[in-house]
Each structure stands twice: as structure tokens, then as C-alpha cells.
Amino acid sequence: MRIVLVYGNDKAQAWRDTLAAQLRDARVDIWQPGFNEPADYAVGWAPPPRFFVDQPQLRAFFSIGAGVEHVLNNPSLPPGLPIVRVEDAGMGEQMVDYCRFEVLRWMQRRDEYAAQQTAGIWRQLSESLRDEWPVGIFGLGVLGRQVANAFAADGFPVNAFSRSNTTSEPKVRLFTEANGADQFDAFMRATRVLMILAPLTAATQDRFDRKALQLLPRGAYVINVARGGLIVDEALLELLDDGHLNGAALDVFRQEPLPPPHRYWTHPKVHMTPHTAAVTPMRPAAKQIAEKIKQYAANQTVSGIVDRSRGY
Numbered sequence: 001m002r003i004v005l006v007y008g009n010d011k012a013q014a015w016r017d018t019l020a021a022q023l024r025d026a027r028v029d030i031w032q033p034g035f036n037e038p039a040d041y042a043v044g045w046a047p048p049p050r051f052f053v054d055q056p057q058l059r060a061f062f063s064i065g066a067g068v069e070h071v072l073n074n075p076s077l078p079p080g081l082p083i084v085r086v087e088d089a090g091m092g093e094q095m096v097d098y099c100r101f102e103v104l105r106w107m108q109r110r111d112e113y114a115a116q117q118t119a120g121i122w123r124q125l126s127e128s129l130r131d132e133w134p135v136g137i138f139g140l141g142v143l144g145r146q147v148a149n150a151f152a153a154d155g156f157p158v159n160a161f162s163r164s165n166t167t168s169e170p171k172v173r174l175f176t177e178a179n180g181a182d183q184f185d186a187f188m189r190a191t192r193v194l195m196i197l198a199p200l201t202a203a204t205q206d207r208f209d210r211k212a213l214q215l216l217p218r219g220a221y222v223i224n225v226a227r228g229g230l231i232v233d234e235a236l237l238e239l240l241d242d243g244h245l246n247g248a249a250l251d252v253f254r255q256e257p258l259p260p261p262h263r264y265w266t267h268p269k270v271h272m273t274p275h276t277a278a279v280t281p282m283r284p285a286a287k288q289i290a291e292k293i294k295q296y297a298a299n300q301t302v303s304g305i306v307d308r309s310r311g312y
């Protein structure tokens with residue numbers, strides 16, 4: 001079996017070695033410009049535009065990550081080629097920590113206390129309890145489900161929104177697009193901290209425009225750990241500026257790295273991180289990918305195959 005790893009990242013060699021250790025019968029090569037030896041499977045992230053022209057015999061592409069738009073938007077991707085994504089592999093607990101940290105920072109008014117410390121002010125601000133902080137998770141998939149359960153276990157009221165899924169978790173109030181157009185509005189109105197955890201698809205692109213974000217109650221917060229394209233940046237900034245929204249924690253952006261003149265960099269209500277909310281942990285992810293390749297090669301059922309028609 002021959003595998004090509006396409007990963008323009010300084011961790012490519014470590015990934016190759018970890019994959020090769022899991023797939024002892026396979027030859028694993030790192031793709032470089034000009035490489036066109038035929039491989040059976042490709043593993044990687046954001047393959048170059050002509051990648052699939054040079055690899056016409058591939059049987060499947062395995063994404064090093066939960067998101068797959070970096071492959072789906074490749075112009076040479078053949079229509080029928082199966083794409084398989086990483087599921088969890090340790091990313092869920094990172095998402096939980098990221099969201100928990102931001103919610104507690106706002107709930108405990110830590111930014112305000114930091115400003116008071118800088119100004120030499122000793123003043124106790126009014127406190128609030130968890131039941132005053134209903135959270136809303138948009139996208140109740142592999143990662144969103146873990147975030148929802150963690151907040152529910154912590155005692156927060158938890159709302160969740162999914163496209164078609166009707167199976168909820170105990171203690172999670174589920175809103176589903178399939179149950180009617182009013183479900184989205186009701187979900188947003190019931191939510192004080194919106195956490196975006198759905199993939200970027202044709203249906204979710206620009207989903208959080210001014211009209212949608214205004215449905216959140218006054219003083220609400222937004223966490224985006226999915227993809228930048230789900231939020232209309234101008235709308236978010238306007239609502240932060242006019243006081244409708246109190247804060248945003250953003251890990252993902254339409255353009256990454258975010259260009260320096262962008263207002264997010266200096267906005268006092270914005271917390272930014274450079275797409276690190278859940279970094280694919282190499283060892284468990286490589287193990288999972290190797291397992292999926294073995295299952296695929298043996299014609300067994302493989303989980304995490306992307307439905308190309310819905311885009312995730």
C-alpha cells in the first residue's frame with residue numbers, strides 16, 4: 001500500500017513517521033512539488049490545486065482534522081472520491097476547555113477586574129450564577145455534543161441547535177432546523193453565550209449576519225470555534241460597538257492569519273486566538289487515520305466519511 005502525506009507544515013516529517021509506525025506494510029511519502037508517484041491513499045490538509053490531477057488513482061483522502069472544506073474547495077477534486085475526516089481524537093476536550101474558559105472569564109467579570117487592577121481600583125462588582133448564563137451550541141456533532149454535556153454537567157442551562165439530528169442529550173434543550181424555521185430564532189433568543197461549532201458549508205456560510213445575531217438577547221456573547229465564514233464580521237462589530245453584544249471570543253477568521261489592520265485585533269470586547277481552540281493531536285489522530293485506512297482497504301465500514309452533498 002502506498003500513502004502520500006500532503007501537509008505543508010513543519011510537522012510533516014513527524015506525521016509521516018507516526019503514520020508509518022502505525023501502517024508497517026505501507027510506504028508513506030511526503031508530497032512535494034513535482035511528486036507524482038501514484039499512491040493509494042492521501043492523508044493531509046489543504047492539498048495544492050492540482051494535487052488530484054497528479055494522483056488520479058487515489059482511493060480516498062483522509063483529512064488531518066475535523067473540518068474538510070480545505071479539500072472540498074480543491075478545484076481538481078474528483079466528484080466521487082471519498083473524503084474521511086478525523087473524529088474527536090482529543091479535540092473535544094480542548095473545545096470544552098476553550099469554551100469553559102471564555103464563559104467563566106465573562107461570568108466572573110475578569111476583564112473588568114483586570115482593568116480595575118491597572119487603574120488601581122478596589123471595587124466589588126455584582127456577581128451572577130450559572131443559571132443566569134444559558135449557553136447555546138450551534139452544531140451538536142462530535143465536538144458540540146461534548147461541549148453541551150460539559151456545560152450541562154457544570155449546571156448551566158444548555159440549548160443546542162442542529163440541522164437534522166433529533167437525538168438530544170439529557171439536560172440539553174434541542175432545537176432542530178428540520179422541526180421548523182422558527183426553531184433557529186427560538187434557539188438564539190434563549191441563548192446568552194452562543195458557541196458556534198458547525199462546519200462551514202453552503203448552508204452555514206454567513207449564517208450569523210446582523211439579523212441573526214440581533215436575535216441574541218441584549219448583552220449576549222459569541223464564541224466562534226468553527227470557521228470564520230459563518231459570521232458576517234461587519235455585523236458582529238456593529239453589534240459589539242452599539243452595545244447589543246458584550247463580547248466575542250474568536251478562534252477562526254475568514255482570512256488566516258488575520259491581517260493586521262482588521263478591527264478585531266484591537267477591539268476591547270474581542271478575545272482572539274490563532275485557530276488553536278482544538279489542535280489535532282498527532283498521535284491519537286494518526287492512529288485513528290491508520291485504523292480507518294486499514295478498514296477501508298479491507299472493505300469494512302469506516303466512520304467519518306463526508307457526505308459531499310451536504311458538505312460535512
Ligand code: NAP
Binds near residue numbers: 142143144251278
Ligand atoms: P460534526 O460531527 O460533523 O458535527 C457538525 C454539527 O453541525 C452537526 O450537529 C450538524 O447537524 C450541524 N450542522 C451542520 N450543518 C448545519 C446547518 N446548516 N445548520 C445547523 N446545524 C448544522 O463536526 P465536528 O467534528 O463536531 O466539528 C465541527 C466543526 O468544528 C468542524 O467542521 C470544524 O470546522 C470546526 N473545528 C474547529 C477547530 C478549531 O481549532 N477551531 C478544530 C476542530 C474542528 P446534524 O447533527 O443534523 O448533522
